[in-house]
Amino acid sequence: xxxxxxxxxxxxxxxxxxxxxxxxxxxxxxxxxxxxxxxxxxxxxxxxxxxxxxxxxxxxxxxxxxxxxxxxxxxxxxxxxxxxxxxxxxxxxxxxxxxxxxxx
Amino acid sequence: xxxxxxxxxxxxxxxxxxxxxxxxxxxxxxxxxxxxxxxxxxxxxxxxxxxxxxxxxxxxxxxxxxxxxxxxxxxxxxxxxxxxxxxxxxxxxxxxxxxxxxxxxxxxxxxxxxxxxxxxxxxxxxxxxxxxxxxxxxxxxxxxxxxxxxxxxxxxxxxxxxxxxxxxxxxxxxxxxxxxxxxxxxxxxxxxxxxxxxxxxxxxxxxxxxxxxxxxxxxxxxxxxxxxxxxxxxxxxxx
Numbered sequence: 271x272x273x274x275x276x277x278x279x280x281x282x283x284x285x286x287x288x289x290x291x292x293x294x295x296x297x298x299x300x301x302x303x304x305x306x307x308x309x310x311x312x313x314x315x316x317x318x319x320x321x322x323x324x325x326x327x328x329x330x331x332x333x334x335x336x337x338x339x340x341x342x343x344x345x346x347x348x349x350x351x352x353x354x355x356x357x358x359x360x361x362x363x364x365x366x367x368x369x370x371x372x373x374x
Numbered sequence: 375x376x377x378x379x380x381x382x383x384x385x386x387x388x389x390x391x392x393x394x395x396x397x398x399x400x401x402x403x404x405x406x407x408x409x410x411x412x413x414x415x416x417x418x419x420x421x422x423x424x425x426x427x428x429x430x431x432x433x434x435x436x437x438x439x440x441x442x443x444x445x446x447x448x449x450x451x452x453x454x455x456x457x458x459x460x461x462x463x464x465x466x467x468x469x470x471x472x473x474x475x476x477x478x479x480x481x482x483x484x485x486x487x488x489x490x491x492x493x494x495x496x497x498x499x500x501x502x503x504x505x506x507x508x509x510x511x512x513x514x515x516x517x518x519x520x521x522x523x524x525x526x527x528x529x530x531x532x533x534x535x536x537x538x539x540x541x542x543x544x545x546x547x548x549x550x551x552x553x554x555x556x557x558x559x560x561x562x563x564x565x566x567x568x569x570x571x572x573x574x575x576x577x578x579x580x581x582x583x584x585x586x587x588x589x590x591x592x593x594x595x596x597x598x599x600x601x602x603x604x605x606x607x608x609x610x611x612x613x
Contacts, residue, residue: 273424276451280441280458281431287462289488291470296477296484304470307603311471312500313568314575314598315464316559318591319493321576322583323552329583339549343556350557359557360399360550367546 336374342366386514393518396498403551404435404494404523405530406541411438412534418446422535429531433524434492436588437461438531460587467595468496472516475503479513487513490520494551501558566609571602 300308324343325331335341346363353359408429415425415438428438437458444454468491476484499516503509541547563569575598582590 272451273420273445274427276454277424277428277431279451279455280428280437281433283455283459284432284434284437284462284465285489287459288465288469288491289485290466291473292476292484292488292491295470295473300474305474306606307599308471308474310568310571310599310602311467311595312497312504313559313562313572314595314602315467315591316497316555316562317572317576318579318594318598320552320555320559321579322590325580326583331580339546339552342549343552346553346556347560350560354557354561356396356399356554356557360553363553363556364546364550367549371544371546 338367338370338374341370386511389511389514390518392502393498393515393520394522396502396515397494397519397522399554400494400498400551401522401526403548403554404526406539406543406545406547407435407439408527408530409534409539409541411435411442412531413539414439414442414534415445415531416535418442420445425535426528426532429528432458433489433527434458434462434465435527440587457587460589464493464588464592464595465491467592468493468500471500472496472503475509476513483513487516487520490517490524492520492523494523495520497555497558501561504562567602567606570605571598574598574601 320343324337324340325333327337327339332340342363345366346359349355349362350359412425412429415428416422420428420442428441432438432441440457440461441454444457469488472487472491476487479487495516498519499512502515503512559572563572575594578597579590579594582593584590585593
């Protein structure tokens, strides 16, 4: 029984967090300073997810060439920058990773 | 509605399918993760019904992953709920970020989209919202990406619960998710301020990686946002 109550409360608190500002800014005008800051949420969040995935291995900075995810990620970044294509970016990144894993 | 109007505002179905398509590559990485979370929930001693209900009720990968570890060690329910709240704090940031676009939607729409507001759905949806063009039907794109993820998450945790996790880690499927985020990052780099926000956010995430409960992501995002705003204000003053 406690498990179910825990799950229910955990679900409610998650839902409330996700709904928070969507609901709040329905009635109130979003302050212009905040609106300006919100423009930077996507680049900041995306980079904050990507950087540790590429640069860390088991929580430790891994800038060496044996860090295949970093190398493959750089190849993918180049493709993403030039083509703006999600499909090509993934193809290049996965291709580079498999190639490196197969060769070394 | 005349022809030129309908060309500018794609039909809801087109947006909905576009959202599903945009979510596809991320799903590759979500499937093995969901299987592991399902398997861990069983190993933590939850019944299959409770393990599946967790995906349905909580619907948050990182929070579920950490919860299973807490269930396994017999942590009190309140501790688990509190942990879930902290791990999901970052979603408040996403909520603020999409709020300018959801204002005019009905309550039902807001509630459904809030329930579906995960990292994965947010990433593809916000970049779509920020593209040029009529945004009046883009909530259908949000719904498509959110439901694609939701369905995949329910199925993959179910597979983990009943069959176990069977995709070898050497396939590196999770890397497809990272690559998708890389592809989504570049269109958001529109000027010096947004590049600064990304660099600062990324570097701060490295420094803050040791923080527990995904607080590093929250802290790093706030640092990135602050740096973006600072650069913009400076440029505006000097220009």
